Amino acid sequence: MVQVKIPTIMRRHTGGEAVLTGEGSTVRDVLQKLEERFPGLTKNVVTDDGDLHRFVNVYVNDEDVRYLGALETEVKDGDVLSILPAVAGGSVDPFVA
Amino acid sequence: MSFTEDQVRRYARHIILPGIGADGQGKLTDAKVLVIGAGGLGSPAAMYLAAAGIGTLGMVDFDRVDLSNLHRQLLHDTADVGRPKVDSARERLNDLNPNVEVVTHRELLSSANAFEVLGPYDVIVDGTDNFPVRYLVNDASQLLGKPLVYGSIYQWEGQASVFLPGPETPCYRCLFPEPPPPGTVPSCAEGGVFGVLPGIIGSIQATEAIKLVLGAGEPLAGKLVLYDALRNEFTTVNLRWDPDCPVCGKHPTVTELIDYEAFCGLTPGQAPPEAERTPAATE
Numbered sequence: 380m381v382q383v384k385i386p387t388i389m390r391r392h393t394g395g396e397a398v399l400t401g402e403g404s405t406v407r408d409v410l411q412k413l414e415e416r417f418p419g420l421t422k423n424v425v426t427d428d429g430d431l432h433r434f435v436n437v438y439v440n441d442e443d444v445r446y447l448g449a450l451e452t453e454v455k456d457g458d459v460l461s462i463l464p465a466v467a468g469g470s471v472d473p474f475v476a
Numbered sequence: 477m478s479f480t481e482d483q484v485r486r487y488a489r490h491i492i493l494p495g496i497g498a499d500g501q502g503k504l505t506d507a508k509v510l511v512i513g514a515g516g517l518g519s520p521a522a523m524y525l526a527a528a529g530i531g532t533l534g535m536v537d538f539d540r541v542d543l544s545n546l547h548r549q550l551l552h553d554t555a556d557v558g559r560p561k562v563d564s565a566r567e568r569l570n571d572l573n574p575n576v577e578v579v580t581h582r583e584l585l586s587s588a589n590a591f592e593v594l595g596p597y598d599v600i601v602d603g604t605d606n607f608p609v610r611y612l613v614n615d616a617s618q619l620l621g622k623p624l625v626y627g628s629i630y631q632w633e634g635q636a637s638v639f640l641p642g643p644e645t646p647c648y649r650c651l652f653p654e655p656p657p658p659g660t661v662p663s664c665a666e667g668g669v670f671g672v673l674p675g676i677i678g679s680i681q682a683t684e685a686i687k688l689v690l691g692a693g694e695p696l697a698g699k700l701v702l703y704d705a706l707r708n709e710f711t712t713v714n715l716r717w718d719p720d721c722p723v724c725g726k727h728p729t730v731t732e733l734i735d736y737e738a739f740c741g742l743t744p745g746q747a748p749p750e751a752e753r754t755p756a757a758t759e
Contacts, residue, residue, distance in 0.1 A: 466630035
């Protein structure tokens with residue numbers, strides 16, 4: 380069992396839940412099982428080709444999975460997964476002249 | 477560095493503080509810090525920087541004060557609604573500390589003027605709220621060799637970090653190589669933002685900017701602080717330098733400023749008239 384921290388921006392898919400309990404042996408596993416429970420949750424995390432989107436980071440404990448084994452990074456009981464999307468604003472009106 | 481009697485009294489608690497002292501206070505007086513955005517993040521950041529006696533404090537913002545800004549943007553008063561933000565910011569900051577030279581830049585930051593605006597400053601504080609300007613400020617800081625103090629907020633959560641120039645330490649592009657597609661991430665104007673949140677993140681940014689000027693302690697480089705107000709939880713994760721980063725990697729491909737709207741999937745030249753702009757263009 381791992382803990383998965385859901386950022387505010389994705390909590391609309393989890394009924395407002397901030398921390399979920401996940402299961403699986405790899406990050407991909409955990410995310411897939413969560414997607415089954417909360418359809419749409421990982422749409423902006425995993426691409427259609429099964430890779431990580433480049434505007435989202437996933438951490439196992441305090442390490443970026445890109446520098447571990449990406450989505451194949453193994454997880455063990457007690458690990459904490461954090462999902463970090465770019466929320467640098469996101470205003471669609473261009474601010475640059 | 478010599479201080480007037482008033483300055484000695486004003487800065488007394490810093491002058492006796494191990495880690496600052498008279499030498500450190502002198503560094504603050506000599507420092508030039510630029511705050512991009514006189515909004516939610518820029519308000520507390522600029523107010524603490526002014527109170528600390530930063531000698532030259534630049535403020536960049538094109539917008540006017542809107543009533544919906546006031547629950548979090550403490551630089552501005554109710555009577556300031558409709559005024560350019562840089563004007564009310566300058567007044568507030570000089571009321572706080574008349575020793576500070578506040579330089580206002582009432583303009584939209586773009587690839588055409590970023591080097592000119594950022595050039596005179598030692599440290600850059602990023603308080604913007606949109607991706608094109610984030611990437612622009614990141615790249616300009618890296619190319620100019622200036623440290624960038626990053627902060628961003630959304631609803632109840634915020635994040636902060638320091639991006640030092642050069643290789644070996646990560647920049648914003650190492651963290652997020654690409655922006656999300658337009659329309660997939662709501663702005664604070666659409667998603668709301670807890671008013672106290674920028675006070676916390678902006679204060680972390682002021683802390684890091686002052687530490688950089690002083691050379692005190694360890695900068696928040698290579699780390700990202702995440703704050704969740706609802707769970708009153710601070711989390712720190714490690715950021716890695718990406719050797720393939722187009723700006724700070726081993727073989728940079730971005731060696732001058734680019735078209736950041738195109739990079740972010742936006743069409744250039746579609747900026748609406750000022751009156752129709754989202755009031756929360758800066759955070």
